[in-house]
Amino acid sequence: MMNLEQNIAVAKGDANPDAVLSGNVLSVYNGEVFQTDIAIKNGYIVGLGNYQSKNTYKTDGIIIPGLIDAHMHIESSFLKPIEFARAVIPYGTTSVIADPHEIANVAGIEGIKYLIQASKKLPLDFYFMAPSCVPANKELETYGATIDEKDIKEMLEWREILGLGELMDFEGVLNQNPEVLKKLEITRNHKIDGHCPGLTGNRLNAYLTSGADTDHECITKEEVLEKVRKGMKIILREGSASRDLTRLIETVNEKNYCNFMLGTDDLDPTDIEKRGHIDHRIKLCIENNISPEIAIQMATLNTAKHYGLNVGAISPGRKADLVVVKDLKEMDVKSVFKNGELIWKKQFKKRLKPPKTVKTKNYVKIPDITIEDLKTPKKKGKIRIIDIFPDKIATKTLEMEVETKNIPDPERDIAKVAVIDRHGKGKHIGIGYVRGFGIKKGALASTVAHDSHNCITIGTNEKDMITAINKIKEIGGGLVIALNGETETLPLPIAGLMSNLKYQKVIDKLNLVRKKSKQLGIEIEHPFMKMSFLSLPVIPELRVTTHGLVDVNENQIVDLWID
Numbered sequence: 001m002m003n004l005e006q007n008i009a010v011a012k013g014d015a016n017p018d019a020v021l022s023g024n025v026l027s028v029y030n031g032e033v034f035q036t037d038i039a040i041k042n043g044y045i046v047g048l049g050n051y052q053s054k055n056t057y058k059t060d061g062i063i064i065p066g067l068i069d070a071h072m073h074i075e076s077s078f079l080k081p082i083e084f085a086r087a088v089i090p091y092g093t094t095s096v097i098a099d100p101h102e103i104a105n106v107a108g109i110e111g112i113k114y115l116i117q118a119s120k121k122l123p124l125d126f127y128f129m130a131p132s133c134v135p136a137n138k139e140l141e142t143y144g145a146t147i148d149e150k151d152i153k154e155m156l157e158w159r160e161i162l163g164l165g166e167l168m169d170f171e172g173v174l175n176q177n178p179e180v181l182k183k184l185e186i187t188r189n190h191k192i193d194g195h196c197p198g199l200t201g202n203r204l205n206a207y208l209t210s211g212a213d214t215d216h217e218c219i220t221k222e223e224v225l226e227k228v229r230k231g232m233k234i235i236l237r238e239g240s241a242s243r244d245l246t247r248l249i250e251t252v253n254e255k256n257y258c259n260f261m262l263g264t265d266d267l268d269p270t271d272i273e274k275r276g277h278i279d280h281r282i283k284l285c286i287e288n289n290i291s292p293e294i295a296i297q298m299a300t301l302n303t304a305k306h307y308g309l310n311v312g313a314i315s316p317g318r319k320a321d322l323v324v325v326k327d328l329k330e331m332d333v334k335s336v337f338k339n340g341e342l343i344w345k346k347q348f349k350k351r352l353k354p355p356k357t358v359k360t361k362n363y364v365k366i367p368d369i370t371i372e373d374l375k376t377p378k379k380k381g382k383i384r385i386i387d388i389f390p391d392k393i394a395t396k397t398l399e400m401e402v403e404t405k406n407i408p409d410p411e412r413d414i415a416k417v418a419v420i421d422r423h424g425k426g427k428h429i430g431i432g433y434v435r436g437f438g439i440k441k442g443a444l445a446s447t448v449a450h451d452s453h454n455c456i457t458i459g460t461n462e463k464d465m466i467t468a469i470n471k472i473k474e475i476g477g478g479l480v481i482a483l484n485g486e487t488e489t490l491p492l493p494i495a496g497l498m499s500n501l502k503y504q505k506v507i508d509k510l511n512l513v514r515k516k517s518k519q520l521g522i523e524i525e526h527p528f529m530k531m532s533f534l535s536l537p538v539i540p541e542l543r544v545t546t547h548g549l550v551d552v553n554e555n556q557i558v559d560l561w562i563d
Contacts (some may be wrong), residue, residue: 002042010039011046011316018042019340020051021322023059028301028313031293033062033328040320043339047316057342059324061334065300065312066094066321067278070235071166071193071216071263074115074126075102075497076448076529078490078510079269081119081126082354083503087269089124089344091277092323092333095311096124097263097303099165099193101131105451106363106423106495108134108145109155114494116160120355123338125321127307129165129193130155132183133538136168136451140537140557141430141545143452144363144423149182156190162307163191167212168451168538170196171555174206184210191307197394197539200226208232214306216263217539218244219394224251228259233306235261236298238281240268241529243391245281249288252298257290261306262299268526269507270514279331292328363495364447364477365424366455369469373429374418374462376404382562384549385414386534386542388436390524393533397542397551398435399562407433408460410440410521418465419535420455421546422447422477422496428546432560434458434534440521442483443468446528447496450536454546458531479528481516488516 009015017039025048026033039047069088074096077084088096103111112128119126130152135143155161164187167173172180184192194212196204198219208230216235218224224234228251236252238245242265252260262281276283278299285295304312311319320340326332335345342349380403387398400414408416413435421428443459445468455472459465459482468482471489477496481488490509492499499506517527524530537543543550551558 002044007041007044007046010041013051017046017051017053019055019057020053021057021059021063021337023061023063023324025063025314026293026296026328028065028293028297029315031291038063038314038320038322040340043320043341045314045316045318045320048314059334061324061326062328063314064296064323064325064328065314066323066336066338067092067282067299068303068309068312069093069096069264069278070261070303071214071237071265072096072098073102073266074098074100076266077269077272078492078497078499078506079503080494080498080500081115082122082352083506085122085124086348086352086503087272088277089336089348090333091272091279092325092336093277094124094321094323094336094338095127095309097127097129097162097307099129099131101134101165101451102453102497103495104131104134104145104147105136106144106453106497107360108147109151111145111495112155114360116158118355122352122355123343125311126160127162127309128160129163129191130161131165133166133168133451137537140547140550141452141535142421142423142425142428142454142547149179149186152183153186156187163187164193166193166195166216167210168195170199170207173210174203187211194232198223204230216265218248221248221251224248228256233259233261233302235263236281237263237265238284239265240271240526241266241533242393245284246288249285249290252290252294257294257298258302260298261303266529268510268529269503270510273507279333283331286329296328360494362476364422364473366420366422366469366473367427369420369427369429369466371462371466373427374416374431374465376416376431376560379404379561383433383560384542384558384562386417386432386434386544388434388530388534393536394540395534395542410460413438415439415458415460416462416465417456417458417534417544419449419544419546420457420469422453422455430544430546430548432544432549437527437530438521438523442481442520444517444520444527444531445469445472445480445482446531447472447477447492448479448528448532449534450532452535452545453496454535456531456535479510479513481513481520483516483520488513
């Protein structure tokens with residue numbers, strides 16, 4: 001806890017610091033690397049200069065600020081907060097801006113309270129945004145919960161909440177939807193995160209009047225430059241399913257880099273283990289001709305400034321969140337300090353203590369489903385097929401002449417997809433077809449299906465799809481692979497979204513599920529995450545929900561059959 005009188009005394013040299021970190025320091029204000037002592041008192045940086053302490057750490061690397069993830073969803077990692085902290089701290093991440101709308105769509109405000117409680121007193125700061133679009137679209141799908149303007153007003157009183165989460169309903173803004181406008185009135189004096197893929201011109205102007213001033217969903221470079229020109233901050237996203245950073249990084253230059261931040265959005269834990277966290281995004285920037293100093297600023301100071309956080313730089317008065325790296329280009333993390341305390345150096349220096357356990361109830365209420373429920377009427381004609389692409393969550397509508405008795409068709413890479421209500425609202429089932437998964441046999445199913453997180457399944461036959469759905473019910477939510485009556489699972493009992501297992505155990509189980517998916521012929525690196533976005537009715541172009549196929553551009557349900 002800050003004691004201003006003590007901090008000032010130490011800064012002047014009239015008292016000794018609690019600790020001193022000595023070495024080469026990167027200033028993210030001007031890109032300079034210089035030799036100095038960092039004086040730390042009560043968890044804060046109080047001075048840069050010549051200081052002495054009994055607890056002095058001398059480094060032979062370069063000291064940089066703790067890294068910040070500008071936009072992410074804890075739930076997408078399948079990890080509860082303590083395990084997420086265990087995963088990312090070794091890569092230098094000390095703060096994250098989390099949008100809890102995944103669990104909010106399942107459990108409402110109680111789900112958000114769970115995440116906040118479960119993230120307390122961890123050596124990783126979790127800052128939260130109040131979800132703006134729960135449900136994402138109440139007309140086009142069944143859903144588990146609603147967050148209205150009263151809930152948002154309540155959440156804005158909580159110290160953990162920074163503002164309004166990603167405003168996905170940009171059509172609601174443009175059409176002056178009264179419910180959307182009420183939420184915006186309440187959050188007028190707070191940060192509002194944007195979400196407006198492909199929006200340009202006067203429609204973008206209208207959206208910006210809402211106060212939303214960030215975006216992590218840009219599709220083209222021209223779109224990025226227009227949004228920056230008009231005052232938006234761009235979060236360069238590099239997630240597991242959508243890898244946009246390298247595609248858009250050349251829009252960053254020496255005149256506009258202060259308007260860019262780095263985020264992960266939805267990140268699989270095996271990606272964290274394999275590639276790292278925000279440190280990996282910095283390395284990608286450097287590999288694409290961004291200087292290390294600018295890349296690190298985008299991952300620290302820019303985000304801290306935008307959200308008003310007292311971190312993100314090594315300067316007197318800021319929290320002592322510090323990372324020692326061997327080299328700025330390589331970003332090899334040697335040690336991590338949180339609030340001035342060494343918390344990681346090759347291993348955690350203290351056992352991570354979980355906050356008081358918060359129990360959650362069962363949120364998986366899938367009705368009994370039969371093979372007949374998943375059948376498509378026998379017919380010949382032209383249908384709409386969801387066409388997916390590598391490293392993108394946007395889809396296209398593929399029109400194809402078929403006979404339903406001949407599909408699914410592994411030879412043409414056409415699989416059946418079904419979305420089933422899992423919130424106890426009744427037997428609501430949407431059915432369609434998808435191309436691009438490469439599945440040759442069997443089925444996969446999950447209760448992670450953005451954003452309402454109904455049960456979604458893809459398969460080459462209804463029998464395996466039913467087996468997968470029934471296994472989902474048995475384990476209380478999670479990921480399932482089914483083939484010839486046998487299954488491999490990753491149980492996600494926390495709201496059907498998160499595991500209660502340790503980080504490494506989650507990875508082990510996820511790798512087993514993924515290995516099994518390859519036996520089905522699937523070569524996509526993250527098939528479950530890819531599948532999870534097929535039901536998101538706010539990202540163009542064609543999706544499937546419990547109500548059926550959704551033409552996102554027209555914001556309406558469309559028939560499987562054309563004409």
